[in-house]
């Protein structure tokens with residue numbers, strides 16, 4: 273019923289959507305970009321968002337021949353969730369994006385739900401040639417009519433392939449490739465190549481656990497194992513898994529990481545948890561304590577994130593991107609004519625701490641290309657508070673801040689408050705009594721569109737060092753904080769109409785030293801013409 277209820281607002285929204293955006297074709301024909309292109313209220317300036325209409329999960333993240341592909345759950349006819357398509361964009365640098373036409377449309381088998389894309393290098397599927405291997409997308413078909421009838425088998429897996437660098441896609445004529453009539457929630461296939469056992473492995477989210485399937489050719493699949501019952505958080509239905517190996521920092525060893533998103537249900541709504549352990553090609557074993565719940569992000573707005581497949585070994589990074597929203601309120605946020613953005617792409621790394629294995633996430637290095645001006649914050653001891661407004665660079669603060677606080681273990685609470693002329697205030701910082709990094713968006717502009725949106729959100733600090741390095745990315749309607757090199761991350765949206773004109777830093781116990789740099793960033797979208 274979850275998906276049926278998502279459909280209700282569609283009818284209303286269909287009546288009010290104004291299609292005043294230039295089409296892909298218009299732009300390809302040299303049509304002009306309007307003066308207000310990507311300049312509407314709340315429009316993210318350096319995060320990906322669709323030109324118009326509804327977007328949710330990133331899908332099929334894959335690198336191929338110099339391009340990072342991003343597909344995404346997309347409903348091109350409305351600003352709320354509906355019959356799902358795969359939207360498509362590509363980037364050569366993970367920072368700037370080119371919009372491409374919709375890649376996959378719903379068909380007789382159903383809506384196109386989340387899934388993954390791999391490069392079938394050895395043409396194991398036979399769908400390309402040895403010289404031109406296919407890109408293979410494996411996704412979930414969702415049948416709303418079967419769901420409405422109360423029967424269980426409304427989700428099964430389909431395949432599509434492309435032999436022209438992802439520009440056009442052909443659905444496999446033998447679809448569906450994997451179904452199980454007894455399963456109700458059976459979705460979001462993540463496919464990975466397991467080199468030691470020379471086979472493809474598909475991880476599926478099945479209500480409250482994951483199921484792993486194996487295949488020699490991406491087409492025929494056999495059940496391998498299950499994971500998840502009694503492990504981690506079960507506050508919501510399990511969705512959007514990912515499985516990959518990460519080197520363990522400072523050692524020659526590595527571990528396997530399983531990401532699992534859990535849909536709205538718990539206190540934080542939609543959120544992504546992870547497990548770290550071992551994978552032998554058949555079964556995944558969690559090596560942290562099963563009752564430990566490890567969140568990838570402590571903010572409210574990072575969901576259904578997965579990582580890029582096929583990033584070249586010489587690069588070696590595991591690059592992650594999430595949907596920067598939350599099912600609790602995603603469909604009612606006050607944006608128009610689009611809804612939702614993605615987080616910035618982040619590099620994941622793995623560390624071993626006394627309490628177990630933990631993931632760090634940090635913005636990809638490519639983001640540095642957006643930096644256009646820099647101001648230094650000289651080392652300062654602040655008594656009470658200080659005005660940092662001059663670091664806002666004037667009218668539209670798009671900021672990348674690198675701050676280092678010293679003495680955080682003694683009397684080290686700090687907070688930074690951003691406010692505008694209408695009195696909206698966004699506060700973030702660290703509280704040394706509880707050890708929490710926090711974002712308080714309760715007075716940051718519009719909050720009334722949902723009861724579950726507003727509030728203070730926190731992530732407990734893991735490190736106990738005296739120094740705390742913090743990276744902060746501030747876009748027009750989002751804040752991403754990476755504390756202790758990404759050990760504690762919070763991603764939060766906010767909706768202020770007027771730009772922030774004041775920034776104050778406050779140290780209630782006046783003993784914290786701070787220094788750092790504040791960069792002003794460029795936006796990533798082309799400037800329109802008058």
Ligand code: FRU
Nearest residue numbers: 329345356385386511512576
């Ligand atoms: C996660 C999710 C997936 C599903 C998709 C449908 O946000 O619910 O499980 O495939 O969205 O749009």
